[in-house]
Amino acid sequence: MRILHTSDWHIGRTFHGHSTLEALRGVLAELTAQVQQHDVDVVIVAGDVFDSSAPAGDCYVLLTDTLRGLADAGARVIVTSGNHDSAARLGFQAGLLRDGISVVTDPASVGTPITIADEHGPVHFYGIPYLEPALLRHVWPEVRTQEGALTHAMDLVRDDLARRRATESGTRAVAIAHCFAAGVEPTPQLERDIQQGGLDVVPLKAFDGVDYAALGHIHGRQRLAEHIRYAGAPLHYSFGEGDKPRGSWLVELDADGCADITWLALPVPRRVVTLTAPLDELLSDERYEGEREAWVCAEYTDDLPQRDPLRRLQERFPHCAKVVHRPAQIAPADGMTxxxxxxxxxxxxxxxxxxxxxxxxxxxxxxxxxxxxxxxxxxxxxxxxxx
Known part of the structure; x- marks a missing residue:
């Protein structure tokens, strides 16, 4: 079985005031083409499908078109909700979706898998929607943190899986979750904090017992263990992501579990770069000529603030979206008010x-x-x- 692990589409997000909807449409179209090209059986979207709890109408159009395209390409699709999503809005039409598309938003469904069989036997996909501890205490009174919520959810997964493995042959399992896991490197000032004082970092042992854990929330790809990975976002949503590749993981399961995991790169509609130099150099130096079509964050290092830097920079870099005055030398503080x-x-x-x-x-x-x-x-x- 071939599984494509993607996450954090953030449909509706803006980039420094600019819409990303059409750029994302093109990238998701390429992802759909990869599904067909690589004969993918199952596509996982591990949370943060939308960027807000109340997305605009055209965001729903893009999601509907993409889910339909993935299904038409021959894949089953499993979507879970993230901390940016409204579980109610994302899941309201789950029961009306065509066969082969599943949206998991209800915590009550944790521990009940979506089962898809291949020639080796059943593969159980355990979708875990984003679990807000404060909203779960009436159901799971012992839960106080993200760590506690994910650990309890995975205990339910392991209990169900143990029962199934006792009677089934060829049973494999995939968990899908949206969280901070131990060892991640978050993008500064980007991923919305869903931890408190570090207590809500989920230990990797929480994901014991499954053949693969498809995680979402971190916007850069990361491999925390061979079978525990983040795919990251399909677009660059901040300048802090500029050095991080965009794509998804292609996971192949055989009779024994994970047989192979390959990175499938996605196109970058417009590169994201940070340029650091004195303002006059940024405006005239030939070495920056190749950045005219990129999204540019300009950090000018002049000792003093310069007049109208954004307008002047946009004359050379039409897509300059951010300007920061970052003096090369800062006098040490003398402690005086x-x-x-x-x-x-x-x-x-x-x-x-x-x-x-x-x-x-x-x-x-x-x-x-x-x-x-x-x-x-x-x-x-x-x-x-x-x-």
Whole structure:
């Protein structure tokens, strides 16, 4: 059996104010073509199908078109909800979907598999929707954390699996979950935090007993163990993801479990790059010529903020979406507050210098600026003397 593990589609997400819907449509069309090309039997979408709990209408259109395309390509499809999804909205039409498409959003279904057989016997797919501990306490009173919720869910999976293995031959199992697992490297400022103080990191031993664990939530591919993996998102949704490949895992099961796992790359509609240099270099240096069509985050390293940097950069890089002033040298903090600097000033010149050091994060006036300040202060003295 061939299984394609994907996750975190985030349909409806914007990239610095720009819609990603059409770019995602093209990538998911390529994923559908890969399903047909590689004779995939089952496609897993491990949570965060939508980017919000109330997606716009065109987001539902894209999801419907993609699920229909995957089914038409010959694959069974199993979708679970993530922390960005509204389980109710994602699952409201689950009972009306065509045969071969399953959407798992109800915690009450945990431990009840979707079973698909191949020539070796049954493969049980245990979908685990995102489990919010606070909403489960009336059902699972002992649950207080994500770790506890996932461990309890997997205990239900193992109990059901043990009963089935006692009477079936060739039984294999795949778990699908949306969580932080121990050992992951999250993308800074991207994946919404579903842990509290590190207590909700799910240990890898929680996934013992299954042949493969298809995880979602982390946007970059990661292999935590040979049979425990994240596929990541199909698009780059932040500049922090720029160095992470996009794609999905092609998992092949034989009679004994995982026989082979291969990475299938997806196309990147527009590269995501971060360029760091003085502003004049970013605007003129030939080595950046190849980045004109990329999404650009420009970090300019001038000592002082520059005038209208975004507009100027967009003249060279039409898709410059973010500008950050990141001085190459930052003066060490002296521990003084602005009020202390003002009180310590013994002249108007020192008062102006105290202000500049405060607003420029430790950088005072340059030599040319000092000359200008002296001229202005001298002119003020002349005006006051003539009054």
């Amino acid at each position: 602005y009020a202390q600097r003002v009180r310590a000033a013994r002249s108007d010149r020192e008062l102006v210098e105290a202000f500049l050091v405060h607003v420029r994060e430790g950088v005072g006036a340059s030599e040319a600026e000092q000359e200008l300040i002296d001229d202005v202060l001298a002119a003020r003295v002349r005006v006051e003397a003539a009054a």
